[in-house]
Amino acid sequence: MSATELYDRLPDRGGPAQPLLTVRGLKKYFPIRGGILGRTRAMVQAVDGVSFEVRKGETLGIVGESGCGKSTTARLAVGLIDRDEGDIIFDGDALGDTLSLRELRRGIQMVFQDSYASLNPRLTIEESVAFGARVQGLSDPMGRAHGLLARVGLDPARFAQRYPHELSGGQRQRVNIARALAMSPRLVVLDEAVSALDKSVEAQVLNLLSDLRAEFGLTYIFISHDLNVVRYISDRVLVMYLGEVVEVAPVAAIWARQAHPYTRSLFSAMPSMDPDNRTEEPPLTGDPPNPIDPPEGCRFHTRCPFAATLCGRKAPQLRKIGADGHLAACHLHDPTSGHPKAGKIA
Amino acid sequence: MTDKLLEIDHLTVRFKGARTIHAINDLSLSLGEGETLALLGESGSGKSVTLKALLRLLPPKRTEIEGDIRVGGTDILRLSGRSLQRYRGGDVSMVFQEPALALDPVYTVGAQIAETVMRHKGVSRSEAMEVALDMLKRVKIPSPERRLQNYPHELSGGMRQRVMIALALACRPRLLLADEPTTALDATVQIQILLLLRELQKEFGMGVIFVTHDIGVAVEISERIAVMYAGQIVEEGTTREIIKDPRHPYTRGLLAANLHDVARGERLAAIPGAPPALETRPASCSFAPRCALAGPDCRAGLPPVVTPAPRRRVACLRADEAVPAE
Structure with missing residues (x-):
């Protein structure tokens, strides 16, 4: 056949x-x-x-x-x-x-x-x-x-x-x-x-x-x-955390730049494959929270190194952050969000 | 030799039953005090069986074991009764892949750690509980006082895997056996546990044998790597040697299959076929049927063990041949 x-x-x-x-x-x-x-x-x-x-x-x-x-x-x-x-x-x-x-x-x-x-x-x-x-x-x-x-x-x-x-x-x-x-x-x-x-x-x-x-x-x-x-x-990658989409991007774009802090942590948790340059610090501490009772606001804020008061109150929406269809749901990438570091971290 | 923590000489393990399985075939391995070795291999390569043989966990009725295993000079294959009990969990202990199965569901974690300490150190319950609390602190469990009662x-x-580690290390073993302890964990948790084990290994100065199928994990945890295939060690060396200069075609294939830095759409250099069934004792190179470099001489007899450097070995006739263009 x-x-x-x-x-x-x-x-x-x-x-x-x-x-x-x-x-x-x-x-x-x-x-x-x-x-x-x-x-x-x-x-x-x-x-x-x-x-x-x-x-x-x-x-x-x-x-x-x-x-x-x-x-x-x-x-x-x-x-x-x-x-x-x-x-x-x-x-x-x-x-x-x-x-x-x-x-x-x-x-x-x-x-x-x-x-x-x-x-x-x-x-x-x-x-x-x-x-x-x-x-x-x-x-x-x-x-x-x-x-x-x-x-x-x-x-x-x-x-x-x-x-x-x-x-x-x-x-x-x-x-x-x-x-x-x-x-x-x-x-x-x-x-x-x-x-x-x-x-x-x-x-x-x-x-x-x-x-x-x-x-x-x-x-x-x-x-x-x-x-x-x-x-x-x-061709494209979608990153999920606790029931929500946190980032979507073409493969090359996300490997070049992980916009969401969770994506960044996930990528740095990959083994280094280099005996001369092993991982020294874990990118995150603790386990992911229980999806029965997820955190208010941004669900990642309890583990996020950039979390501000705003993050615990208001859930960020997926928004365009790059030309090639790169989307992320993070207040850091929304200049109008009111996050103190918004737009200041690449 | 007394400076060796562990010496395995010509170990052979066969499982009897309806069919005989030649799980380990003439395996020799040594480990110094405070050394960390990763046993790397795929399912059925015999890495977990090696660990179980070391802790005498294989069912005696169905298992034939030949060879010698010495830990700190003691022949552990001859231990029985009290001395075996002292050895297990005292000199040598183990961390398993599934902490949910390895821990007893009807006792609190504090009681389980304390029981081990009381057994091996002969201390009172309250002293043992203090040791348990100290161990939970060392494995960095948040609010350890409360967690003792969980x-x-x-x-x-x-957290369960941290408790497993606390339990295994509570009696300060000289040798820790870890059987894929991070495989069931998520990526961000896996790296935390690996770094914790690395830190505790330095702090306690114990020897570690870490069984894994993941090269990336082996690189993070170990100083040395032994690659297993079909119940034998096909290559051994420092982690750097194995990663930067793999000699055995199987090791090279495994490294290529890890997909580290493989471009999209590129064809993967997959090892063809599947591992052998081990129903007969290998009489020639077990990898030859899947090996691109194999010739008639590879199928004629067991490969010689080449030692290109001290404590480095490759069981392959073609170990010195030029690496094929990649």
């Missing part, structure tokens, strides 16, 4: 200038229940007003620490969990309006971190890969599955009949990628998809992802905690 |  036969890509609708995915004001609070009556005791503010766009053909990297809401954002965007508020617009069609959940899932597929938990242990891998295509009523699901397994580097003659436990982690993740592609999606969300793999295997899978992106004209959302990997694979 | 689930991941 050739690439065109393997792939029934959905037609482009709005042209190249229209973002493939637009997320506006996305919000998700998870209730914590307790006590005998199971009443809601508190809310985890997992995602709180997240907005971003994914352009056609680009790879958007999402970085942040555990609990920052990056995985929840991805799951909301794919429709795996219901949002409390916000719009999800896929190539011009809003979910719940002109786009059904079933249509959204045909357009967006996801690959998860745990390659074993993602696969049904009782299905052979060819059945797993063919399953979604069959449900969606695509033609020749089994032929498609075999073609895709071959494409991700698993010879169908040797692997198609195997069960997930008979494969290594790297091989299973290839199966998960093949399964996502079997739906011929336009956008693939990779949620820490290479994080559990050994470094040598991770590089193989990253090469595969680059090839598939070029071959099938895919758009990726790539979630990872590994900044080196994000830098390698992404 | 249960593990009341602490964040980073």
Whole structure:
């Protein structure tokens, strides 16, 4: 099977200038229940007003620490969990309006971190890969599955009949990628998809992802905690902290200048890789606060070296701080914010 | 030799069962007093098994161990009963990857640290509690008096790992074993824990073996690095030597796969294939099937160990060959 036969890509609708995915004001609070009556005791503010766009053909990297809401954002965007508020617009069609959940899932597929938990242990891998295509009523699901397994580097003659436990982690993740592609999606969300793999295997899978992106004209959302990997694979990077977006920028711009103090700390926490020049001071002290009760105002102000009184009172908005679409949510970069150091720190 | 804190000679560990797994194959390693060594390798390379063998934590019924392990001159493979109890947690202690699993959920952290101190030092409970408080201060836990009374689930991941470290160091071990202690932590917390361990190592002067799969972490923490593959050490040297002048093709591959300063869109020099299954004892170079430089001689027998400098070794026939153009 050739690439065109393997792939029934959905037609482009709005042209190249229209973002493939637009997320506006996305919000998700998870209730914590307790006590005998199971009443809601508190809310985890997992995602709180997240907005971003994914352009056609680009790879958007999402970085942040555990609990920052990056995985929840991805799951909301794919429709795996219901949002409390916000719009999800896929190539011009809003979910719940002109786009059904079933249509959204045909357009967006996801690959998860745990390659074993993602696969049904009782299905052979060819059945797993063919399953979604069959449900969606695509033609020749089994032929498609075999073609895709071959494409991700698993010879169908040797692997198609195997069960997930008979494969290594790297091989299973290839199966998960093949399964996502079997739906011929336009956008693939990779949620820490290479994080559990050994470094040598991770590089193989990253090469595969680059090839598939070029071959099938895919758009990726790539979630990872590994900044080196994000830098390698992404066009733009979105940084999250405690359920909010703190900075968005093209890769080159953010590596040249981290505008938000949190982004700067995250980057300086990377190991130096230089035995003659090791890290001497931790960029931040303590752990990230609990998203059940996030700090008032700017959520980073409790750990921020530049925090002023204002920061504890008023939450900064994402605003443009550079020509190339560099956005940051920090009073320091808003000359009118009233922060004593506003505009004085690069 | 008495100036060596740890000497491992020709250690072999096999797991028996439905299949035999040759987890460690003829591993030799030494560590001086106060030295910090990182054992670097991927999953299944045998780095954690080495640590567990050192603390005699492997299940005796299913494990065959051959070779010699000496800590401060004592043959620890022959320890049993009381002397084994004294050794574990006294001379040598360990910090695990998942502090949430390693700590007991039904005792306060103060009680857990104090229990260890009472056991090993034979002091009273109140004296042991003072040691526990002092340890919490040393690992820089904010408001340590209050934290003594906390249960593990009341602490964040980073705080729990600090408690683990306090527990491990409470009896002033001569050797600390750390099994991926920062892997489960966030980046900004990981660097705090690494710097804390580095500081405490200097302060207490203990030897440290730090197991990790992350080269970046190894560089931050250790003076020396031993790279493991398929149950053997394939290369050892100072951190500088390993990073600036890697000789073994596997070490070179790992460094390339770290993606430090790799430009976007550039094709990654990935090591092909996957590590061997270790169902048979390796009779030739275990890395040869994945190695770009391998020739028939690599598959004919075990590679020689080349020692280009004192305490530097490379188990490779091609160790002296020119580095391929990068």
